[in-house]
Amino acid sequence: MGAGAHPLYRHGDSTVHRAPAEVKIVCLLVFVLAVVATPREMFWPFAGYALIVVSVWQLAGIPLRWVLPRMLIEAPFLVLALLLPFAEGGDRVEVGGVQLSVTGLYAAWGIVIKGTLGVAAALTLAASTSAAELPAALSRLGVPAVVTSVLVLMIRYIDLLAAEVGRMRMARISRGDSPRVLHQARAIAIGIGALFLRSYERGERVYHSMLSRGFDGGVPDLAVIGAPPRAVPIQWVLTMIPAVAAVGVSVLAWVIR
Amino acid sequence: MGDPMTVPAVLIEGLRHVYPDGHVALDGLHLAVAPGERVAVLGPNGAGKTTLMLHLNGVLTATSGSVRIGGTTVNRKNLHGIRQRVGLVFQDPDDQLFMPTVAQDVAFGPANFGLRGEQLADRVARALAAVSLTEQAERNPTHLSAGQRRRAALATVLACDPQILVLDEPSANLDPVARRELAETLLGLDATMLIVTHDLPYAAQLCDRAVVVDGGVVVADGAVNEILADGDLLAAHRLELPWGFAVHS
Numbered sequence: 469m470g471a472g473a474h475p476l477y478r479h480g481d482s483t484v485h486r487a488p489a490e491v492k493i494v495c496l497l498v499f500v501l502a503v504v505a506t507p508r509e510m511f512w513p514f515a516g517y518a519l520i521v522v523s524v525w526q527l528a529g530i531p532l533r534w535v536l537p538r539m540l541i542e543a544p545f546l547v548l549a550l551l552l553p554f555a556e557g558g559d560r561v562e563v564g565g566v567q568l569s570v571t572g573l574y575a576a577w578g579i580v581i582k583g584t585l586g587v588a589a590a591l592t593l594a595a596s597t598s599a600a601e602l603p604a605a606l607s608r609l610g611v612p613a614v615v616t617s618v619l620v621l622m623i624r625y626i627d628l629l630a631a632e633v634g635r636m637r638m639a640r641i642s643r644g645d646s647p648r649v650l651h652q653a654r655a656i657a658i659g660i661g662a663l664f665l666r667s668y669e670r671g672e673r674v675y676h677s678m679l680s681r682g683f684d685g686g687v688p689d690l691a692v693i694g695a696p697p698r699a700v701p702i703q704w705v706l707t708m709i710p711a712v713a714a715v716g717v718s719v720l721a722w723v724i725r
Numbered sequence: 726m727g728d729p730m731t732v733p734a735v736l737i738e739g740l741r742h743v744y745p746d747g748h749v750a751l752d753g754l755h756l757a758v759a760p761g762e763r764v765a766v767l768g769p770n771g772a773g774k775t776t777l778m779l780h781l782n783g784v785l786t787a788t789s790g791s792v793r794i795g796g797t798t799v800n801r802k803n804l805h806g807i808r809q810r811v812g813l814v815f816q817d818p819d820d821q822l823f824m825p826t827v828a829q830d831v832a833f834g835p836a837n838f839g840l841r842g843e844q845l846a847d848r849v850a851r852a853l854a855a856v857s858l859t860e861q862a863e864r865n866p867t868h869l870s871a872g873q874r875r876r877a878a879l880a881t882v883l884a885c886d887p888q889i890l891v892l893d894e895p896s897a898n899l900d901p902v903a904r905r906e907l908a909e910t911l912l913g914l915d916a917t918m919l920i921v922t923h924d925l926p927y928a929a930q931l932c933d934r935a936v937v938v939d940g941g942v943v944v945a946d947g948a949v950n951e952i953l954a955d956g957d958l959l960a961a962h963r964l965e966l967p968w969g970f971a972v973h974s
Contacts (some may be wrong), residue, residue, distance in 0.1 A: 560805030600825040600863070624823050627867050673820040676784050678812040681885060682805060688836030 474623055476538065476594035484528035484596045486698035489605035491529040491707040496593045498711035502718040504584045508578030513721040514585065519718075520710050521588045528596050535591055542587045573609070599623045601696065608698060614685075629667060636663065732796045734760040734889055734917040735781065739790035741941075742776050750776040751789065752941035760795075761887075763918040764789040764929035765949055768938035769963035773922045775816075777938065778891050781919070782811040794889065809838050812887030812916075816894040818874035822866035827858060829875050830866065852884035856910055872903025876910065883914070891914040896924045925953055925966050937962055 484492075499520075506513045525535060556572030597605075602623070606616045636659050645655055675683075699707070735758040742751040750773045758764050768774050774842050779785040780792050783799045792799045799807050812834075815821050824830040831849045840848055853859045856876035866874055875895065882890065892915055895911070911918070922928050928935055928949055935952040937945040939962045946951055951971040952958065959965055966972065 507934070598825070599845050599865070600829070602825065620825060621823055624825065624867075628819055670820060673815060673817065674823055676779065677813070677815050677821045678823070678833075680808055680811075680815075681881065682784050682808050682837030683833075683836065684805070688833065 472695065473521055473636075474594070474599045475627075475655045476591065477598055478528075478534060478595040480529050480596070482528045482596070484524060484592070487707040488696060488703050489597045489601040490608045491699045491704050492593050492597055493609060495708050495711040496589055497712045498708070499589050500586050502711070502714035503589075506582075506718050506721050507725055508574055508582070510721055510725065513717050516717040517585050517714055518588075520713050521585065521592065524592055524710055526640075529638055530592065530595050535575060535588070535595070538586065538591055539587050542583050545583050546653055549576040549583075552579070553577040604696070623672070625667075625674075629663070632663065632666065733757040733759075733793070734762070734795055735919070736793040736796075736895055737777075737790070738793075740777070740780060740787055740792060741789045742773075742780065742785060743788045751780070751790075754815055754938070754942050756936060756943055756946075758889075758917060758919065760917055761915065762934060763920065763932040765844055765932040765935040766919055766921045766938060767923070767925070767928060767952070767962075767964055768933055772938045772962075773941040774938055775893060778813060778919070779892055781889070781891055782808045782813055784813075787815050805838075808851075810887055811891065812882035812885055813887045814879050814882050814890070814892045814895065816897060818866070818871075818878035821878040821881055822874060825865060826863050827866055827869070827880075828853070828862040830877065831862075831880050831884045834881055837886060848884050848886070852880040855883055855913075856880045857906070870903070872900065872906065875899060875903070875907060879907070879910065888916060889919070890914065891919045891921070893921045894923065895920060896922065896927045923964070925959075925964065926970055929953055929972060936965070 499517075503514075503517050506517075518524075525532070552575045553568040553572040556569035556575060559570040560567045561570055561573075562568075599620070603616050603620050606619065607613065640655060640659065645652055737754055737756040740751050740754040741749070743749050750803055752773075754773070754777065766774055766777065776785060780787060780799075781794070781894065783792075783801075785806045786801075795812055797803060797807070822830050824833060828849055832845055832853050835845055835848045845851065849862075850859070853862055856879050858873060858876055858880060861869060861873060861877070866877060869877060875898075879892075879895075892911075895907060899907065904927070908927065911920075911931055918931075920928065920931055932949050934947040935945075936943050937952065937958065944962060945955075945958055950972050955965065956965075
């Protein structure tokens with residue numbers, strides 16, 4: 469594990485990993501905007517976007533079996549999308565004896581494909597960018613220091629919180645708790661409450677320790693400490709290629725629609 | 726202010742702190758620490774030790790009484806300067822280390838105090854070298870051992886170049902080797918030190934003087950060996966040497 473590894477980081481030394489984080493963030497944003505702007509009644513542009521994402525995975529050395537399980541995070545949204553063909557009104561088609569709404573089907577398709585592409589692209593950024601690169605990258609993009617520090621703190625403490633949840637669960641199970649039994653849900657609920665209090669207290673202690681080191685609300689620019697140098701124009705041009713390609717696909721889709 | 730040699734590094738007079746829930750944590754505490762002295766602050770749980778520590782750099786504000794650092798009374802206006810002179814190392818390194826890499830965390834303090842560029846990088850390198858963590862500079866604090874995290878937390882404070890170093894339970898959760906390594910690091914520093922601890926042998930190793938705090942006041946103050954040899958005093962304040970230990974004064 470290297471500097472600033474986080475749960476979605478996949479260590480590597482590819483062109484994608486080496487690309488400056490601030491450009492990768494802009495690239496992701498533009499890519500997602502291009503995908504979202506595409507008319508959902510069309511199919512081929514989305515194949516184009518998928519091709520772009522898969523090519524970047526190839527370049528970054530991210531195997532499908534690593535990235536696909538992590539994409540399950542969007543499952544709850546997919547469930548929601550699956551309801552739309554039944555719930556929407558308008559024209560209906562019959563599929564296997566079930567009446568489905570045409571607009572609902574398109575809406576569901578739009579959510580599923582755009583969501584999936586968005587998650588895939590975001591995972592690509594996460595897999596190739598360590599947390600250590602993030603503060604400098606965000607502040608270079610003009611993100612306010614408060615937002616940057618909240619993000620950085622979140623990434624730092626999410627691991628600690630997860631470890632604490634694990635220890636509390638282990639302690640419950642060691643005392644005969646079976647989380648699958650409904651009446652013991654109470655123990656879990658109380659555990660969550662205790663966790664909230666502990667996190668709140670930790671937050672206060674972290675704040676005290678920051679105050680003790682002269683924190684006055686602004687996060688100092690630590691760009692010289694371990695942060696990579698600013699992106700140069702040629703890096704911008706090269707790293708933005710996937711985003712530019714996606715914009716191209718989107719524009720093409722609108723033109724020949 | 727008088728001769729700088731005779732001005733105490735820390736002078737606490739009648740310090741009283743009442744928490745919003747009415748709990749009186751400090752009840753008129755007096756303490757003077759000379760420059761360069763290493764003082765152990767002993768006492769049972771809930772004696773007010775951590776509250777005392779948080780007053781030394783103005784994180785908590787006294788309900789009444791005063792704290793003077795090198796002759797300057799701590800108040801709202803001079804907090805920035807006071808915090809540069811008084812470094813607090815907290816008990817749980819995870820409370821102190823919050824940046825993605827050790828080096829960035831060590832840089833946080835000095836950058837707040839206005840250091841930039843080469844000077845900042847140099848200060849960070851020196852602080853990391855002082856705690857033997859140069860190799861770990863670019864690592865995430867989560868992936869360090871408990872001993873390394875403790876030393877990293879110390880480095881974050883050393884980088885601010887404090888005149889007074891306050892450590893809360895520095896030996897907690899350390900294995901014997903990490904404990905010794907930390908002691909060696911601390912003994913190599915020439916800052917004035919207040920070490921809040923329950924680890925009496927550690928206090929004896931690091932400090933010449935000990936004060937016992939209980940019920941929010943100082944109940945004993947003397948040479949560390951004399952305090953630790955006084956079994957009745959220790960027993961009265963829920964302190965005792967670990968089994969098999971004895972101090973010869």
